[in-house]
Amino acid sequence: MAANNPYATYQNNSVNTSTPGELTLMLYNGCLKFIEQAKRELHDGNMEGKNKSIKKARAIVSELMLTLDMSYPVSKNMLILYEFANSRLIDGNIKNDSALFDEASSIIMEFRDTWKQVIQINRQKQYANVDEI
Known part of the structure; x- marks a missing residue:
C-alpha cells in the first residue's frame, strides 16, 4: 500500500529514520x-468519532507512560501527570x-514543548562537537 501512496511512504520513512527523541515528539x-479531532467531533455531534479520537489519544498517553524510565x-512526577491527563x-x-480535553491537552503540550527544547539543545551540542573535530 505504501508503494502506491507517496504520503504513506514518506510517513513510513519518517518513522523508520527518526531518532528516539523525534519519535517521542x-x-x-x-x-x-x-485531542483536537475529538473536540471537533464533539462540537459536530459525532460521538463515535469523538470516542475513536480519544481512544487514540489515550493509547498514545499509555505508550508514553509505559516507556518512562x-x-x-x-x-515518577511525569507518570502522575500522564495519569492525570489520561483521567481528563x-x-x-x-x-x-x-x-476536560483542554486540561489534558495543556499537559501534553507542556511535555511536547519541553521535549522539543531538549531535542534542539542536543542538536546544538551535537553540531558543536562536529565543528570541533
Missing part, C-alpha cells in the same frame, strides 16, 4: 492532534466536556 504531536526521580480524557469523553 511525534507521539506528543499525534496525541494533541487526536522509572530509575529517574522525574519519571476519560472524564471528558464520558461527560462530553471539551474543557
Whole structure:
C-alpha cells in the first residue's frame, strides 16, 4: 500500500529514520492532534468519532507512560501527570466536556514543548562537537 501512496511512504520513512527523541515528539504531536479531532467531533455531534479520537489519544498517553524510565526521580512526577491527563480524557469523553480535553491537552503540550527544547539543545551540542573535530 505504501508503494502506491507517496504520503504513506514518506510517513513510513519518517518513522523508520527518526531518532528516539523525534519519535517521542511525534507521539506528543499525534496525541494533541487526536485531542483536537475529538473536540471537533464533539462540537459536530459525532460521538463515535469523538470516542475513536480519544481512544487514540489515550493509547498514545499509555505508550508514553509505559516507556518512562522509572530509575529517574522525574519519571515518577511525569507518570502522575500522564495519569492525570489520561483521567481528563476519560472524564471528558464520558461527560462530553471539551474543557476536560483542554486540561489534558495543556499537559501534553507542556511535555511536547519541553521535549522539543531538549531535542534542539542536543542538536546544538551535537553540531558543536562536529565543528570541533
